[in-house]
Every structure is written in structure tokens, then in C-alpha cells.
Amino acid sequence: MDQLTAALINGGQTTIANVLLQHYREVGLTNAELLVYLQFKRLMDQGEVFPDANQVAQSLGETSNTVFQHLHEMLAKKLLTIESVTAADQKIHDRYNFDGLYEKLALAIKKSAHKEVEPAVADQENSRQKVFKSIETEFGRALSPMEMESISKWFDEDHYAPEIIALALREAVLRQVYNLTYMDRILLNWHKRNLTTAAQVEADKQRGIENRLNSAPKPQRQTGANAGPKIPLFKLGEDQSK
Structure with a gap:
């Protein structure tokens, strides 16, 4: 098995709804915030409920401060919340919750359909x-x-x-x-x-x-007494007294 095949199998896949890609600007996401969300979703799909922002920054080629700034903006827009949950080990852990993003997406789709x-x-x-x-x-x-x-x-x-x-x-x-x-x-x-x-x-x-x-009857040609006066026919230059 070559390295690419192994990476594809072991890395798993992240599924993105097409409606999100179509309407993300309507819910308030910028292009940069969408990329941040996709990176966090990738890690969350792999089992990390509270991914490391530094890891996301490295994937994006950005600084950690830039990633944190985008997270704060999404928090302010209520697209993201940070929850504290008790895990199986009875310890309290933080996790990212993007339910707000999808709630706003549902409203955007409904509004778009209404406009049509x-x-x-x-x-x-x-x-x-x-x-x-x-x-x-x-x-x-x-x-x-x-x-x-x-x-x-x-x-x-x-x-x-x-x-x-x-x-x-x-x-x-x-x-x-x-x-x-x-x-x-x-x-x-x-x-x-x-x-x-x-x-x-x-x-x-x-x-x-x-x-x-x-279907209307065609007019018939008149003959006999009702046909009207006859018009004599002769050639031009011919003596008409003969």
C-alpha cells in the first residue's frame, strides 16, 4: 500500500453539506471563517471534541491568534458555542458546538425558498x-x-x-x-x-x-342569355370591315 492510499484510508473523510457551501455567506460566515470551521470539523469528525487551535492554524498557514480571532467572531455571531460537558471519566471537558451555524442555515434556506x-x-x-x-x-x-x-x-x-x-x-x-x-x-x-x-x-x-x-359554394360561370354581351376578338391591324 503506497503512502497516498494509506493516508486516504487512515485520514478518513469529512462530509460537507452543499447547502452550507451555497448559503454560508447568508448565515454570516466569511471565507476565512468557513475554512476555520472546515478544519475544526475535520478534527471533530476524527474524534476531537475540542481541537487544538494551534493545529488548525498550522493547517491553514495562519497564526494561532488569527484562528482565535475567527473563533471569537463566530461566537459573537452565535454560530458557535463552547460547552462544558462531563465525560465518561467524570472530568469536565470543553467542546465546540456549531449547532447555531446550522440553525441559521435552516433559516437562510427557508428565507431563500420564500423569496423564490x-x-x-x-x-x-x-x-x-x-x-x-x-x-x-x-x-x-x-x-x-x-x-x-x-x-x-x-x-x-x-x-x-x-x-x-x-x-x-x-x-x-x-x-x-x-x-x-x-x-x-x-x-x-x-x-x-x-x-x-x-x-x-x-x-x-x-x-x-x-x-x-x-366549404362555401363556388360562384358558377354564366352562360347563354345571362352571360352578357359578347366581345369580338380580332388581331391588331386586321381589317374589321370584312
Whole structure:
């Protein structure tokens, strides 16, 4: 067994959560403090509950005072605590506890997830409000609570896109039918035909127009008495008196 293989086996491994590497700055760790934490974690994973700061300093190529300064900063940020525990030999020993770091990490992840969801929720609410306002404008009156509930069901239960509801409103206005029941029948018809986007609805309407034009009877050419006056044909320069 070569020296590298022996070092890899005997040295063990230290597992680092990717979420920590992704969010460590959000919990208040600097780059230097992260390296200090990783060195302490390495030694703690090897069984040392209170690693020697001098050993960490040597691994980092720093002075012991620098390492202690980083530890004090992490203590001030409540990312680290030093606990006194009674060991099996009944002696009291100090140990490092980085639970505060992971508690702040959990909050950072939750906050990050909330930021991702919040714009989507806001956009959905804005779209819904626009639909309400558009219908009230076209109907020329305020919507009743029951009508607002019906429109909300289009969003929450039927999952109709705002653009589809806007098209159904346009169809109702063109036919001068100002009620939600008519719009609901339009939406249901499109849903049954798998027309779920505005582009699909418009394409379907265009196909309908083309089909009607193609199926319309072609105008017939008139013959006989109704054909109109005949136009004589002759060549240029030909004597027309013959």
C-alpha cells in the first residue's frame, strides 16, 4: 500500500453539506471563517471534541491568534458555542458546538425558498386582479361576491390561464352577452377541446374561418342569355370591315 492510499484510508473523510457551501455567506460566515470551521470539523469528525487551535492554524498557514480571532467572531455571531460537558471519566471537558451555524442555515434556506415563491404568488394575484377589473369594466358594473367566487374557481379549481379567461370575455362582449355563465360555457368548450393557450384558441378560430371559406359554394360561370354581351376578338391591324 503506497503512502497516498494509506493516508486516504487512515485520514478518513469529512462530509460537507452543499447547502452550507451555497448559503454560508447568508448565515454570516466569511471565507476565512468557513475554512476555520472546515478544519475544526475535520478534527471533530476524527474524534476531537475540542481541537487544538494551534493545529488548525498550522493547517491553514495562519497564526494561532488569527484562528482565535475567527473563533471569537463566530461566537459573537452565535454560530458557535463552547460547552462544558462531563465525560465518561467524570472530568469536565470543553467542546465546540456549531449547532447555531446550522440553525441559521435552516433559516437562510427557508428565507431563500420564500423569496423564490413570493414573486410567483404576487404575479398570480396581479393576474387575478386584472381579470376581475377587466370583467367589471366590460360588464359596466361591480361583480357580486358570488361572481367573484366563480371567477376564483376558474383559477383555483379549473386552472384556466388568465389569457384564456380574457379571450372568453372578449367572445362574450362581441356577442353582447354580459354574464359569467356564457363565459363559463366558452371556457368549458375550449377545455374539452384541449385549447389551453391563447395561441391555440386563435389558431382554432382561424382554421374554422378557412374551413367555412373552403366549404362555401363556388360562384358558377354564366352562360347563354345571362352571360352578357359578347366581345369580338380580332388581331391588331386586321381589317374589321370584312
